[in-house]
Amino acid sequence: MSDAILMLETGVYFKGKIFGYEDEASGEVVFNTGIMGYEEILTDPSYKGQIVVMTYPHIGNYGITYYDFESNKPQVEGFVVHEFSKISSNWQAKHSIEKILKKYKIVCIEGVDTRALTKYIRDNGSMRGIISSKEKDLKALYKKVQQVPTIVGQDLVKKVSCKKEYKPFVKDALNEQVDAFPLNENIFFDFTKIPAKYKVVVIDCGCKFNILRWLRVVGCDLVVVPADTSFDKILSYSPDGIFLSNGPGDPEGVPYVFKTVERLISYSVSSNIYLPIFGICLGHQMIALALGGKTYKLKFGHHGINHPVKNLKTQQIEISSQNHNFAVEMEEVDGKLYVRGNRDLEVTHINLNDYSCEGLRHKRLPIFAVQYHPESAPGPNDSKYLFKEFIDLMDKKFRLSFA
Amino acid sequence: MPKRKDIKKILIIGSGPIIIGQACEFDYSGTQAIKVLKKEGYKVVLVNSNPATIMTDPEFADATYVEPLIPEILEKIIEKERPEALLSTLGGQTSLNLAVKLYDLGILEKYNVELIGAKVDAIRRGEDRRLFKETMSNAGLDLPKSGFAYNLSEAEQIAKEVGFPLIIRPSFTLGGTGSKIVFNEEEFIEAAKNALQSSMISEILIEEYLNGWKEYELEVMRDKKDNCVIVCSIENFDPMGVHTGDSITVAPAQTLTDKEYQRMRDMAFKCIRAVGVETGGSNIQFALNPNNGRIVIIEMNPRVSRSSALASKATGFPIAKIAALLAVGYTLDEIPNNITKKTPACFEPTIDYVVVKIPKFAFEKFKPVVQNGQIVDKSYQILGSQMKSIGEVMGIGRTFKEALQKAIRELEIARYGLGADDTAQEKLVERLMSLSDENIEKQEFLKMVEYNLRNPNCDRIFNIRYGLKLGMSVEQISEFSGIDKWFIYQIKEIVDMEEKLKRLTDVEKKQKEKLKEVIVEAKEYAFSDKQLSYLLKIDEKEIVNLRLKNNLLPNYKVVDTCAAEFEAYTPYFYSTYDGVLARNSFKIDNVYKTQDLNYFNETLSFTKSKNKVIVLGSGPNRIGQGIEFDYCCVHAVMAIKEEGLEAIMVNCNPETVSTDYDTADKLYFEPITFEDVFNIYKTEEIISKIDKTKLLGVVLQFGGQTPLNISLKLKSFGVKVLGTQPENIALAEDRELFAKVLQKLKLPYPAHGCAKSYKEAIKIVQQIGYPVILRPSYVLGGRAMEIIYDEISLKEYLSRLFDETEQYTSGPSNVVIIDKFLEDAVELDVDAVCDDKDVFIAGIMEHIEAAGVHSGDSACVIPPVSLTQQQINTILKYIKLLAKEIKVKGLMNLQLAIKDGIIYILEVNPRASRTVPYVSKSIGLPIAKIAMKVMLGYKLKDLLKKYNFSQEKIFNLGYSTVKEVVLPFQKFANVDIVLSPEMRSTGEVMGIDKNFPLAYSKSQFAAGSNIPLTGKILLSFNNRDKQKGLKIAKQLVDLGFQLIATPGTQEFLTKHNIPCQKVNKISEGRPNIVDIISNHEVVLVINTPTGKGRSFSDGFYIRRTATVNNIPVVTTIEAAKCIVDAIKELKKNYNILTQKINFDVLPLQKWY
DSSP states (O other), X not given: OOEEEEEETTSBEEEEEEEESOSEEEEEEEEEOOSSOHHHHHHOGGGTTEEEEESSSEEOTTOBOSTTOSSSSOOOSEEEESEEOSSOOSTTOOBOHHHHHHHTTOEEEESOOHHHHHHHHHHHOSEEEEEESSOOOHHHHHHHHHHSOOSTTXXXXXXXXXXXOBOTTSHHHHHHHOSSOOTTOOSXXXXXXXXXXXXXXXXXXXXXXXXXXHHHHTTEEEEEXXXXXXXXXXXXXXXXXXEEOOOSSOGGGOHHHHHHHHHXXXXXXHTTOOOOEEEETHHHHXXXXXXXXXXXXXXXXXXXXXXXXXXXXXXXXXXXXXXXXXXXXXXXXXXXXXXXXXXXXXXEEEETTTOOEEEEEESSSSEEXXXXXXXXXXXXXXXXXXXXXXXXXXXXXXXXHHO | OOOOSSOOEEEEEOOOSOBTTBOTHHHHHHHHHHHHHHHXXXXXXXXXXXTTSSTTXXXXXXXXXXXXXXXXXXXXXXXXXXXXXXXXXXXXXXXXXXXXXXHHTTHHHHTTOEEESSOHHXXXXXXXXXXXXXXXXXXXXXXXXXXXXXXXXXXXXXXXXXXXXXXXXXXSOSTTTTOEEEOSHHHHHHHHHHHHHHSTTSOEEEEEOOTTOEEEEEEEEEOTTOOEEEEEEEEESSOTTSOGGGSOEEESOSSOOHHHHHHHHHHHHHHHHHHTOOSEEEEEEEEEOTTTOOEEEEEEESSOOHHHHHHHHHHSXXXXXXXXXXXXXXXXXXXXXXXXXXXXXXXXOBOSSEEEEEEEOOGGGXXXXXXXXXXXXXXXXXXXXXXXXXXXXXXXXSSHHHHHHHHHHHTOSSOSSSSOSOOHXXXXXXXXXXXOTTOHHHHHHHHHHHHHHHSOOTTHHHHHHHHHHTTOOHHHHHHHHOOOHHHHHHHHHHHHHHHHHHHOOHHHHHOHHHHHHHHHHHHTTTOOHHHHHHHHTOOHHHHHHHHHHTTOOOEEEEOOSBTTSSOOOOOEEEEEOTTTTGGXXXXXXXXOOHHHHTTTOGGGGOOOSSOEEEEEOOOSOBTTBSHHHHHHHHHHHHHHHHTTOEEEXXXXXXXXXXXXXXXXXXXXEXXXXXXXXXXXXXXXXXXXXXXXXXXXXXXXXXXXXXXHTTHHHHHHTTOOEESSOHHHHHHHHSHHHHHHHHHHHTOOOOOEEEESSHHHHHHHHHHHOSSEEEEXXXXXXXXXXXXXXXXXXXXXXXXXXBOTTOOBOSSSOOOEEEEEOOTTOEEEEEEEEEOSSOEEEEEEEEESSOTTSOTTTSOEEESOSSOOHHHHHHHHHHHHHHHHHHTOOEEEEEEEEEETXXXXXXXXXXXXXXXXXXXXXXXXXOHHHHHHHHHTTOOHHHHHHHTTOOGGGGGOOSSEEEEEEEOOGGGSTTOOOOOOSSOOOOEEEEEEESSHHHHHHHHHHHTTOOOOSSSEEEEEOOGGGHHHHHHHHHHHHHTTOEEEEOHHHHHHHHHTTOOOEEOBOGGGOSSBHHHHHHTTOOSEEEEXXXXXXXXXXXXXXXXXXXXXXXXXXXXXXXXXHHHHXXXXXXXXXXETTTTEEOOOOOOHHHHO
C-alpha cells in the first residue's frame, strides 16, 4: 500500500497509507463517533461532499453485507480510518470492505491518529481536506486544498437525488435505481406483505433506504421523485402525504426544494386541503426555511448514534442517530421554544448535548419534522414512533373525508 | 424528577469477603454509592463483613458496621439505625440475596424499610431462572430451549426433550456454582445430582447448550421515567461455554453489524422493562448463533455486577454512582456527565479505543490429586461454565492488538506480551518451526495445541499463537476453539509483526530512521521493550535509551465517554504509540506549541501546578495479593492529596477503587511493568517542567509484590523512590542477605539455609533436621511452600524444582530456601510504621492456627490473647533494631513465632502487608495514610499526636477483633481443603465484639460457617492431636453435643470415658463416614489431618464432603478450641424464646 496524506485547509496534515482506491479525494472533513454502522455511513447520501473520519479505530470487521446499504453505492468522498480490517467476520458478510471501496473508487487513508484529528476538528470546526496518494509534496497539496469549494451554499442534493421518479419495492423500478441492494428484501421480516394504504410522495434529496423501508412498514405506498420535481407534478400523484427526505450539504443551497415545499403548504392552506408533511434531517430544515425559519452551520456538526434528544411533550429521552452540519435557529418566548421567525412552528425535540433544535411541529397544520434520524441505520430504534405519527396524521384525513 | 426527600437514611449492604465470582468490584461500586449519596445529603449506614474494603473505612459511611451478613445481625442493625430505605443492588449477589431474605422474613416490613433500586419482585424475576424464562417469553424474547427440574427423573425427562449437549444450571447460586456442560447421559446424571444439591431451592435448569455460539453482554441503565441507555457492549473472545468471568472479553463488541447490535439493544430494553428493574444498572447476557444471527437472551443481573465495573472503567461512565442517584429519584437527564461536565448522563458512551479484559487464574495453588506420581485429574484447569478465575486485568489500547498485549503484560505471569519473550516454551516453538511438517515431535505438539484449543484453559491465548506459528490457519484455529476468526486474525497480525522484526537485517537496524519506524510500528501492537530486545537481538537497555533519545515515549489519551466529541475534564489516561511519529510533523509551518502536542499526547494539558507523587498499584487480584493492597494504595492517594500534592495512580485492575478516576488526581490505567512505569515517570518529568513543579518520586510499598519486583530496576534508571529504598527492601526480601542482618543484630531465627542444587538441599536438610519448610525465594503468598517431614517427601519436592542436570526448572529464581519448621509454635504478625527515628507498632496479631499454616490463611486476633508484657517488650525491641538496620521508612510487617518461650523472627517485609486494613480497622487509625505521610517527610510522633493516638492505646482497646479467611475449595473439585504453608484463601472477614470468643463467633458467621449450638459433631484427630483433642471432646459433651468419631479417635475417647459413637471408615462398609456427612447428620466436623493430605485418604473425603455440603470443618486443634469457647459464649447469649442468639452490634465509629 502506498503512502498517503490527508491535508487540511489549515495546513495540518496526517500521514498514513492509502486503502481501497488510489487517487485523490477532497471534501469537508467531518467525524462520526459511531462504533458500528460503517456500511450505512459509507452509503448515506447525506455524506456527499464530505470526507468522513471514523473515531472508532477498527473499521470493516464485519465486512460488507449489502443489507445495510443506505443507497445504491458508497457516497462519501473519502474515508479516514485508524485501521481497516483485512478480513470480514460475520455471517452476513458478502465482501470485504476493501473490495467495495475499490469497486466504487472510494479513496481512504488508514494509519491516522484519528483521535488527534477528531480533537483538532472539534476545536477548529469542520474544514476542507484532501486525501492523496499521488501528491507527495506538502506545499502543493496545501495549495490544492485551498481550491476545494466550501460546502456553504453548494447544491449537493442534485448529485444524490434520483434522476427520475420510481416506486421502491417494485421490481422494475428497482433494477434501474438500485444496483447493489435488493430493496424489497429484509432479512428479519418481509414487510412487502403489509398493506400499503397511504399514497406518499417522497421528495428525494438523497433519501436513505431505511426511511423508505420504515415508511413502507407503517403502510405507505411510496413514489420517490427527484428533488427538483415541480409542485404540479407532485400534486398530480394526489398524495395522502408528503415526505421530505434527508440529504447532503447546506439547506440554503437548495432553494428550489424549500420553495416547492412553501408552495405545497400555501396551496394546501389556501385550498383547504389536508396535506400531512413529514421531514427528516434536510427535510426538517426545508420545512423551517419554507415557513420563514433560518438555518446556521454548526461548528463540527452532529455525526453519531449516541446523542440524547428530549421529546418536550413526553419528557422522554431518545438516543438518536445524527448526521447534520446545519441546524434550525430557535428562539425562546415565555419559556417555550419556537423556530426563530415563525411562532407557529413549535420546537418539539431538543438535543441535550448542545440544546439545539431537533424537531418541530406546526401548531395548526399537519406538518412536523425532526432533525435527527428516526430511521436510524445506523443507530438506535428509539424514535421509530415518528413514522407511526405520520400515519396517524394521514389517518385523520381519512376520518375527515369519510365522516 | 428531583431526588426523594422522604428518605433520610439509606442502608447499603456490601458483598462480604472476596470469593471467586465476587471480588473487589463491589468495593468500588459501594464506595461510589456511599460517596455520592452522602454528597446528596443522605445519611448512609453500611454493613459489610470485609475489613479490607475502602467502603468500610469509618470516614465514608455515617455508621459502618463490620458485621456478619446474616439476617439476624441485619435485623439488629435495622432496629438500631431505622433506615427508611435499603439499596441492595450494589453489593453483588450477597447483598441481593440478603435483601430478599430480609423481605421474606418480614423484617423490612416490620421496620418499614423500602427496597430501592430493584424491588423484590424484580429481583426474583431476574434471579429465579423459571420466573426469568417466563418473563422473557411473555415479552416475546427468544431464549434457549430448556426446562426446569426439581428431581432426577424430571431432569432426565427434560434432557430427552431438549437433546444433548446440555447445560445444567442450579437456581440461586453464585458465580455459576454447580453449572456444568454435559454431552452424554452418564455425565448428565452426575451433574444433575450435584446441581440439585447446590441450588438453594433444589431447582435446576436444563438447557440447550449453545455450542460455539458467540457471547455478548450489554450494560443497561434505566431511570424512573423509563429512559433506558446502554453504557457498554462487551463481546466475549471465548465462545459460549466458558463462564463470562473466565472469558477474555472485549469492549466494545467487534463483529456485530449495527442492525444486529440494535436488535440486541432493543432486546435488552425489553428485558429490563419486563423484569421491572425500576432504576439502576443491569447486566444482560446474549448468545448469538454465528451461522444465522439468531440472538437469545441468556441471563440478566438486576444489579450492578462485575461487568458493570468493567464497563465503567472501559467507558468512563460511573455506573454505580449513577445507579445510586437514580435509586433516590433522579432521572438520567438530570445527572451531568462528570467527564464532559456540559453534557448529561442520559447518553450512550462511545469509545475510540479497545478494551481487553483477561482473567487471572490461580490453578498453581490447587494441586491436582496425585496418585503414584501421576496427575489423576487435570480437568479442574479446563474452563467451563463454573467460574474459576480470581482476578482480572484490563488493557486499553487504540487497537485490539495493543490492548491485548498490554493486558497480557498486566497479568504478571512472567510474560512480556504474547510470547516472543525468551521463555522455555518459546524456544521449543522456535525449534519446532524449523522442523518439517512430518516431524513426529512437531505433530505431537500440534495435537496438544489442538487439544488445548478444543478444551480451553488459561493458556489458550498462547496456544493460538503456537498454532499460528506452526502453520495452522486462522480458520482452523477458529474452528477448534470456537473463537471468532476476527480475533484470531488480529493475533496473526501480531505474530506476523514478530516475524517481520526477526527478519530485520543488521544493516537495517543501523539505519536510525528505519529502526525508529519499525520500533514504533511494533509498539503500536504493544510489543514491549523486552520482546523487541528478544526479536531484534538488541539489549533492552539499549532499546530504552534509543527510545528516550528519539523522543519515543507513548502518547497518553483520555478515556472520555464520547470519542473526543466533547472536551473531557477527567484525567483518566491510557498509553498508545498511535500518533507518536505524527506528533513531530503534522503542521506545514513546522511551528509547534504545547497545545498542538495536546492533540496527540493529552496528558500534557492536565497540569495542576502541584508537586507530584506517583503511586504504583498492585495489579490483578490473586491469592496472596488482593484488595488489601488496593486499600493501601487508595489511602496513600488520600494522604498525598491531603498534603496538597498531586496524586498520580498507576494500576490495571478494573475492579478496584484505585482505578476510579475520582480517586487520584490523575489515573494512568497501565501495566505495572518497568517499561510502562518508566514511561509514565518520564512523561511526568516533562509535565513537571511545563508546570514548574517537582516530581517527588514513586511510591512502591503499597502495591504488594508487584511494584517491588521492578523497584531495583526503576532506581537503576534514575527513578526517585519514596520511603524505604529498593536496596534496603532487598535486604529483607533476599533470604541470604536477611540472615546476615539477623546474625548481625543477634536476633533468633529458625535454622536456615539456601540451596542452589538438589544435592545441596539434601545436605542442608540433614544439618537442620526435620521438619523443614521449603520454598523458592522471592515468592508471595507462600507459592510452592511446603512443610516436609521425611526424606521421601523432600526428594519429591526437590525433583519438582530441579531437573536431572540440576537446573532449576520453575519460576524466576534459582534458589530454594530451607528453614527449620517450628512445630506447634504460636505465630504472630506485626504491622508497624517507622520513620527515621521512631517505630509505631500498629498491631500485633496472634494467629489462631499454629505455625505451618500460611499467615494469609490463618485466622488471627487483635489484641493477642496469650502474650506476656515481657514478650511484647521484646517484640518492640526487635522491631526497632530491624527498622533501624533496614532503614525502613513507611510500613513494615514482621512474622514471628514463639516456641518454648523464644521469639523467632521468621520474616520481615518492609512494605504494606495484607493485614494493614484489618489492623487499621481494629485500632481505628489509618496507618497506610500515616505511613504515606512519613514517606513525604512528616514525623511519626507529630502524626500520632495529630490523630490523638499513642502506642499504649493498642494494648488497651477494650474489645477484640478476629480476622477469619474464606477459602475457594467449593469451586475446585478434587482438591484437599487442608490448610498449609501455601496460601489459598481469597478473602477475609472481621468479627468485632467485646471479647475474643464473641468476636471469633462473629468472624465464623461472617465467613459463612455456622457455629452450631446443638447436634452431632464428628471428630477425627490425628495421633499427634489426640491428647489435646480429649479436652475439646469433653467440653463438647458438657455443652450437650453428641459425638461420633472415626475408629481410632472413638477408641481413644471411649478409653477416657467420653461417650462417643463409632462411624465406619470408607473401607469398612456402609453407612460410612461420608454417608453421615452427606446426609447432614452432623453439624460440625473436627478433623485434623495427618500431615500429608495429598492422597485419597479418609480425611480427604471427610473434608471434601463436608465442604461440598456446607458443613463447617475445622482442621486444626487451635481452631477447635476457639469454636468451643465461642459455643460457650453464644450459649450464654442464646434466647430460648426467640430461638435467636442475642448479638450486640455497634458501628466502627462507636467502638473507637
